[in-house]
Amino acid sequence: MKELINLTKLFINDSLGLSLFFYNRTNNKKEFSKQLFTLIIVPIALIPAFFFYVFFMIALYTGLKVIDQTSVFLSAGYIFISFLIIVFGIMYILSVFYFSKNTEELISLPITPRKIIISKFASILIFEYAFAALLFVPVLIIYGVGEGMGLGYAILALVVLLTLPLLPLSLETALIMLIMRSSRVKGRKDFLQIIFVFLAIALVIGVQFWFGTQVSSSAEVDFQILLNSLLTNNESLLNSIGYFFPSSFLVAWGLNRLTLMSVVWIFSLVLITTLSFGFMVFIGERFYFTSLVSGKIARKGRTLSGIERGKFLGKKGHGAMAIFSMDMRLLLRTPVYFFNNVSVVIIVPLVLLVSLSFAELSPENINGVREFYREMPMVINFMFIGFFVFFGGTSATTATTFSREGKASWLTRIVPVSASDQIIGRTASALIVQSLGILCTLIGVYFFMPLTLTTVLLTVIMGLIGSLPILLFGLFIDMNRPLLDWDNPQKAVKNNMNVMITLFIGMFYVVMLIAICGALGYFVNQWVSYAVYIIVSLIITIAFYKKINKDLEKRLLAF
């Protein structure tokens, strides 16, 4: 047991970088205060979201109470949270079990595989417990207080809370281990990871659509009526979701009304959870380590002939081009990077398009929009520009450009590439990604509304120019505080505050700019507004370019 706890601590420490954090406290004050700041500011930023969630849940409960349907409240909350745990769990499980390097080091030590599996799992579970508690405890309290429940409820509720993340995570982990062991997976780890994440997204989108189609039959917007129709007209709705989460029935039977049977139901829940956990350990012992060893085999290219090598090496290339192609390759070939920085520009337009086609716009509506576009093209233009800049800002490609290189960044720092080549190469890869998003959007929109050539040209050019200030700002931030000390690429983009900083400031900036230019266009002239927009963007771009160009070489010395 002690060994298990120690191992779990080790894995948590490893994933959070705690040792370095405490080392910095005594030995590197500056770094320490930076980390501490992040540690404090992120939870504070999430407080409003938490309150919003609690209020929403209270509203939901009150709404249900009015129509006398509070019995679904607990299972709805339970299903919702389980669903979130499953969706987020995919990346988490993959990175702890398959993408972290510490397993290889541990394999050779005299520790039983079972202990490694259990403690790895526990290191995920701890965070999921915190997550589940934060979301589920309000639900339990709201219901308990609302129904005037007593001590018995509190105890059983606690037991349910304890099983909540354990059950779905065990089954999910076992499933992932089974998939990863398949022989076709060998050497395709990266590819598989992308597939997994797309699956998770498809799941979320799918559930939303399905939910949407179930609800849309009752067109009323009134929350009360909506709930009512959800529950009465669509009796099947909650039930059919329930079938995906059969344990939610046990929760409902056990907690909704306290009887002697409650204990039996909750006990069966505990039993099922324990069995699932045992099943996961069983599968893990059988397959995890063997698939890990064979999964290490990277796919190899074929041997090249001398002529092919010579052809590839080609002619002398430009420094900016070399930086650009390296950056692009890393973006496209590292699943987490691909996912965070590239896939957004394909998924967002796609989702938008699909939702539009589901929205069943009547011909009058479409004509109305077209009419509006003819009369006020500027409004539509700025909408598109804002959307395009959004791609540039949210992908935050430049905000992690140095961070993504991690420990291999020494190479970037010793090679004699001028600051301007670095800026151009790294900004270019972000622009390419963004252009992909623009292209996807324009193609999608084409099916609904023919755009004039002026609009296409204006929005593309202004979308790209308008995002340059954000891209360079991201580069500036990452140059000043790169996150290089990671062993799992996920940290470079997910634990990186630079993304958040760039996102918030960038979005704020572009909303302001478009609001001001939009007002100018409305009250003065649309061409004046476009000109102002372009001039402001260019001035800020040049200012940042000059600043980075001046400082970069010196900053690279001090990463």
Added chain:
Amino acid sequence: MLKLQQVSKTYGNKNIKAVDNISFEVNPGEIFGFVGPNGAGKTTTIKMMVSLLKPDTGKIFINGIDNQENILEAKKQFSYVPDNPELFEKIKGLEYLKFMADVYEVPTTERQKLIEKYLDIFEIKEAVNDPIGSYSHGMKQKLALVGALIHNPEVFILDEPMVGLDPKASFELKKIMREHCDQGKSVFFSTHVLDVAEKICDRIAIINKGKIIEVGTMDEIRAKAGSHESLENIFLELTE
């Protein structure tokens, strides 16, 4: 060729200096060994030479260029292979070499000739189309060596190069180092094994706890060793 003047470096806000006021000079045509036990400050010194760390005080000149004043120009004068080359795992060997050839502006014919030559010498031709993530430690080191050699730099800086190389590669590397110096250029490398330094270096510097203890040819240093107790102790630590 390579000159350090009173260079010091402290990490974080620790009190111990990792490198403490060191000065020495490497002449053209010279293989210079930087010898010291683990934790002596070798890697720290080298990182300051290759612009990966900023010295707290002191100056470093590479081929006469101050590497803090004229950073970009200084970077063109050397090539560097770290003790543990972490390379981009997703990049293929050949893509890495093309990158190096491009950023060091190696002309078309020369890059092809040199890359073929060194790939043959280090026997990694078969692997260049594979992602670096699939390489062994030694193969990564060899690839980094090839990448460092293709632009024929004025100073060739290597951190513990013999660790992790097989005997043949290590033999070839020594030969290449000698050829490099015969062109009037220099090689600077660190090692914690006195034997290695003794066999191939023209001159060596001995560093311990951040301070330079002696600089000179092996014979000069040996001669002093008798009268110099701390040197005697270091010798013991450095002999396998």
